[in-house]
Amino acid sequence: MDIQDIYKNLKSKFGDDKLNLEEIQKDSYIEVSKDILLSVCQHLRDQESLLFDSLVCVSGVHYPSTHEKPRFEVVYHLFSYAHKHKLVLKVILGLDQDLSIPSVETVWKGANWLERETFDMYGIAFENHSDLRRILCPDDWEGYPLRKDYKVQEKYRHIKVTM
Amino acid sequence: MVNLTTNIHAPYGSHIEDKNILLTTVDKISNWARSSSVWPFTFGLACCAIEMMATGAPKYDLDRFGAGVFRASPRQSDLMIVAGTVVIKMALRIERLFAQMPEPRYVISMGACATNGGPYWQHGYHVLKGVDRVIPVDVYVPGCPPRPEALIEGIMLLQKKMMKEKRITEKFTHGHPRYL
Numbered sequence: 465m466d467i468q469d470i471y472k473n474l475k476s477k478f479g480d481d482k483l484n485l486e487e488i489q490k491d492s493y494i495e496v497s498k499d500i501l502l503s504v505c506q507h508l509r510d511q512e513s514l515l516f517d518s519l520v521c522v523s524g525v526h527y528p529s530t531h532e533k534p535r536f537e538v539v540y541h542l543f544s545y546a547h548k549h550k551l552v553l554k555v556i557l558g559l560d561q562d563l564s565i566p567s568v569e570t571v572w573k574g575a576n577w578l579e580r581e582t583f584d585m586y587g588i589a590f591e592n593h594s595d596l597r598r599i600l601c602p603d604d605w606e607g608y609p610l611r612k613d614y615k616v617q618e619k620y621r622h623i624k625v626t627m
Numbered sequence: 628m629v630n631l632t633t634n635i636h637a638p639y640g641s642h643i644e645d646k647n648i649l650l651t652t653v654d655k656i657s658n659w660a661r662s663s664s665v666w667p668f669t670f671g672l673a674c675c676a677i678e679m680m681a682t683g684a685p686k687y688d689l690d691r692f693g694a695g696v697f698r699a700s701p702r703q704s705d706l707m708i709v710a711g712t713v714v715i716k717m718a719l720r721i722e723r724l725f726a727q728m729p730e731p732r733y734v735i736s737m738g739a740c741a742t743n744g745g746p747y748w749q750h751g752y753h754v755l756k757g758v759d760r761v762i763p764v765d766v767y768v769p770g771c772p773p774r775p776e777a778l779i780e781g782i783m784l785l786q787k788k789m790m791k792e793k794r795i796t797e798k799f800t801h802g803h804p805r806y807l
């Protein structure tokens with residue numbers, strides 16, 4: 465299935481006011497509103513013609529306030545081993561709204577660590593995540609390193625961090 | 628060392644002539660023993676560790692220099708070769724592992740990363756900019772990564788340094804050991 469068919473399939477189930485297909489050459493993606501994210505993911509995994517059994521990666525993107533459309537994005541790359549097709553899902557979070565999004569851990573167990581990494585790097589909170597701790601940085605690290613406005617802390621405990 | 632047997636006026640005469648006696652200082656003999664059997668701590672942190680492994684393997688054969696017995700425990704090692712990028716999380720562990728090594732202990736900072744952050748010196752928020760911020764370093768080996776020959780040179784330099792120590796003299800003359 466290509467992305468238009470997947471989009472049609474989703475539209476027939478969820479309507480199109482909370483979904484949006486962005487067609488860019490080779491990089492098309494479907495934008496989902498965060499309140500239906502969980503049910504969309506469940507549908508993508510279970511529906512006979514979709515069967516997205518693998519969550520390849522979860523990542524974040526920060527477009528800072530200097531960008532024309534400042535926002536955070538959470539990006540889900542999906543792959544189906546059954547049908548050999550793939551899909552990119554995006555959820556867009558405004559800079560002003562609170563940075564939380566439902567966890568898809570109940571759909572794909574592997575989301576656990578992927579979401580922890582996104583939380584660690586961007587500070588995006590995943591609701592109902594079973595163990596939302598930092599995964600790479602130390603637990604008591606300050607700030608979220610992959611945000612564009614990140615400033616590294618002077619000291620970590622007794623260790624000087626900066627040059 | 629003085630060979631007494633060649634001195635025919637030696638006060639002890641032929642009594643000790645056939646007893647194979649050597650004279651030296653306790654410091655010299657213990658330095659010689661220590662520097663000829665350095666036990667490094669298996670401590671690979673990143674790509675530099677590959678070169679360290681090559682140094683220990685047959686082609687470069689670190690055993691020739693008496694320093695090839697890599698130990699997996701800090702309690703059995705004298706030398707920590709910090710081979711690779713030290714991230715901040717690891718820095719805390721390095722401190723603790725160093726504290727667990729028995730004295731006298733030595734540290735070689737191998738490669739650009741361990742010495743000052745290497746390629747990550749500017750934007751690596753998570754990289755410690757030099758392992759000497761947490762533990763004292765004896766020898767710095769430059770390179771990214773240093774070739775095995777360079778590491779061997781570093782170890783030989785450390786052995787030279789060890790030979791110059793006067794730990795026992797200092798212990799008995801000043802009443803305290805010289806801590807590094």
Ligand code: SF4
Binds near residue numbers: 674737740741745770
């Ligand atoms: S100095 Fe170079 S080779 Fe060594 S750990 Fe750093 S990046 Fe890797």
